[in-house]
Amino acid sequence: MLSKLEMFIAVAKEGHFGRAAQSLGITQPSLSTGIKQLEDQLGVQLIFRGSRFGGLTPEGQRALTWARKITADSRQLRDEMRATKHGLSGQxxxxxxxxALTWAATLSTAFTQAHPNVQMTILSRPSMQILTMLDDLEADAGLTYLDNEPLGRVSTVPLYEERYMVVAAPGNALSGRARLHWSDLAEQPLCLLSPDMQNRRIIDRNLNAVGVLPRVGVESNSTVVLIAHVESGGWITVLPEGIARFLTEGKPLELIPLEGGEVGHRVGLIAPHRDPNTPVLAALLAEAGRMSAL
Amino acid sequence: MLSKLEMFIAVAKEGHFGRAAQSLGITQPSLSTGIKQLEDQLGVQLIFRGSRFGGLTPEGQRALTWARKITADSRQLRDEMRATKHGLSGQxxxxxxxxALTWAATLSTAFTQAHPNVQMTILSRPSMQILTMLDDLEADAGLTYLDNEPLGRVSTVPLYEERYMVVAAPGNALSGRARLHWSDLAEQPLCLLSPDMQNRRIIDRNLNAVGVLPRVGVESNSTVVLIAHVESGGWITVLPEGIARFLTEGKPLELIPLEGGEVGHRVGLIAPHRDPNTPVLAALLAEAGRMSAL
DNA sequence: ACGGTCGATATGATATTCCTATCGTGAGAT
DNA sequence: ATCTCACGATAGGAATATCATATCGACCGT
Known part of the structure; x- marks a missing residue:
């Protein structure tokens, strides 16, 4: 595939099968066959041709962009493997x-106070991606749901159990109440986290369990966006208590506990289940254990 | 090469040659040979092994990142070539x-009020990723800096100019002042957006221009995390005015204008510079034009 | 009409990939 | 210490893919 992409790039550059072949050190029929196979593989015509090269098709233009990107990446992989090794870092x-970002901040604050020379990076990510990042060594630890969807082989420290609240602006149909049920959300204009978020899947499940079809007009990967919409009027959202309280503090918005449905989902720290943990990671796990609400 | 990268990814994922081979539908000796050939080709050892899989070498870690990128690019090339043209959708x-998330929410609110049948998805992303997402057809439009780093070929609607504020808890060394300069941030414990964010790069540049080495103890891709750290005491952060005001509203935190350095960076809507825009996108561009503060 | 250029097709040779069978090593159980 | 099992590597033959050479078909210019 990679060599066929190189052929395609050469033809696009030379605008001539024969010269492209020559530039690659192969014969023209080999190149002709290769381009044809690439077209078959991708299922589209890449090049306009009669008896001679007639330019790239629109699909060919797009494929050329990708071909360049892919071959450049391969070259860089090769180049980098020749580079020197990387040492460990204090990150x-x-x-x-x-x-769970407020909890992440709380944990981070405590941890960096105890270990001022460690630099923290905190990334907001959907739960599935967090697991992947741990596997890929792109993250050292995660903060996610422990009991809703499978985690695979990780070490865990439970931190808290989730409770949900409706966030509404005053004057909304649901505001002023002491508590709400999931069925009360029927027909309400909702802004929620996007479906790649586990929280969203929990909410959808709870609504589904009471026969409510969620009327979602806005979705986002950011809780800031949700609160901003609620504040603009006309929207309500559902968030776990911690982040809801944090984001609405001092704002003219109402938090109403949502009862029923699945309750008490555990959220906690997860880390790769590996040999001995690094001292930094061991310290983070210990810190999380100390601040657990469970 | 591409199939060998797939083999490598599978081994890295499974941590076991036999299971990796099975997941690819080939035999273990084939996979063993393939990995060895990849190592020969790249000139480095990628996997520690005695009689069994012993983890990835540091070089293997880096190669894995590239392998994933390359194979994902290839997949996307294939997927895109298969895609029928995108007709209009209600998304x-x-x-x-x-x-700029508060601006996104404001724009979204106005837009969905005018077009109630369009479902908005708003994703928080670093600016470089936004450009990539536009290219990859993973996003229809972006909200980002217009004048700080190259955008490539996009249509733009400027929305506002950024001004920066320091966010500090009362009692902090910098609190109580009417205004601050970038040099005042020397030696202050900072929590900032992570370096993949353009805002961070602007901040770093401003600090560098006054000879200040930023003392960053915490970084994140989420502004919620930054404010939570400031509120916990001991940290200060720098944010553009809009999001700073939104997140601190009603909280016992101070906003202090930051003067000097680069000012007035333009933020606005960007969309792919393509044929005719879709009616939905055209409507969004028009809505953005109407709410522009410039 | 003829000659030259271009890209495609056919065929046989060569290279690569894959599977089966087997080997060598290390870990765990007895 | 010995045996067994699991794991990854090696060897050899078969199958498949790729390549070069020779040639064909189409188009253009003279």
Whole structure:
């Protein structure tokens, strides 16, 4: 595939099958066959031709962009493998679901106070991506749901259990109440986290369980966006208590506990289940254990 | 080469030659040979092994990152070539830098009020990623800096100019002042957006221009995390005015204008510079034009 | 009409990839 | 210490893919 992409790039550059072949050190029929196979493989015509080269098709233009990107990446892989090795660094990368960012901040604050020479990076990510990042060594630890969807082989430290609240502006149909049920959300204009978020899937499940079809007009990977919409009027959202309280503090918005449905989902720290943990990671796990609400 | 990269990815994922081979539908000796050939080709050892898989070498880690990128690019090339042309859909995906999320929410609110049948998805992303997402057809429009780093070929609608504020808790060394300069941030414990954010690069540049080495103890891709750290005491952060005001509203935190350095960076809507825009996108561009502060 | 250029097709040779069978090593159980 | 099992590597033959050479078909210019 890679060599066929190189052929395609050469033809696009030379505008002539024979010269392209020559530039690659192969014969023209080999190149002709290769381009044809690439077209078959991708299922589109890449080049306009009668008896001679007639330019790239629109699909060919797009494919050329990709071909260049892919071959450049391959070249860089090769080049970099010749480079020198990387040493360890004093960094800790924590990937957290957006609804647990306040907890991430709390944990980070305590941890960096105890270990001032460690630099924290905190990344907001959907839960599935957090697991991938741990596997890929792109994150050192995660903050996510422990009991809703499978985690695979990780070490865990439970931190808290989630409770949900409706966030509404005063004057909304649901505001002023002491508590709400999931069925009360029927027909309400909702702004929610996007479906790649586990929190959203929990909410969808709870609504589905009471026969409510969620009327979602806005979705986002950012809780800031949700609160901003609620504040603009005409929207309500559902968020776990911690982040809801944090984002609405001092704002003219109402938090109403949402009862029923699935409750008490555990959120906690996860880390790769590996040999001995690094001292930095061991310290983070210990810190999380100390601040657990469970 | 591409199939060998797939083999390598599978081994890295499974941590076991036999299972990796099975997942690819080939035999273990084939996979063993393939990995060895990849190592020969790249000139480095990628995997530690005795009689069994012993983890990835540091070079292997880096190669894995590239392998994933290359194979994902290839997949996307294939997927895109298969895609039928995109007709109109009732969706609009807007990717916005975290510091512009309140503007995204404002634009979205106005837009969905005018077009109630369009579903908005708003994604918080670094600016470079926004450009990539536009190219990859993963987002329909972006909200990002217009004048700081090259955008490539996009249509733009300027929305506002950024001004920066320091966010500090009362009692902090910098609190109580009417205004601050970038040099005042020397030696201050900072929590900032991570370096993949353009806002961070602007801040770093401003600090560098006055000879200040930023003392960053915490970084994140989420502004919520930054404010939470400031509120916990001991940290200060720098944010553009809009998001700073939104997140601190009602909280016992101070906003102090930051003067000097680069000012007035333009932020606005960007869309692919393509044929005729879709009616949905045209409507969004028009809505942005109407709410522009410039 | 003829000659030259271009890209495609056919065929046989060569290279690569894959599978099966087997080997060598290390870890764990007895 | 010995045996067994699991794991990854090696060897050899078969299957498949790729390549070069020779040639064909189409188009253009003279």
């Amino acid at each position: 800790l990368r924590l990937a957290a679901i957006p609804t | 609009l995906r807007l990717a916005a830098i975290p510091t």
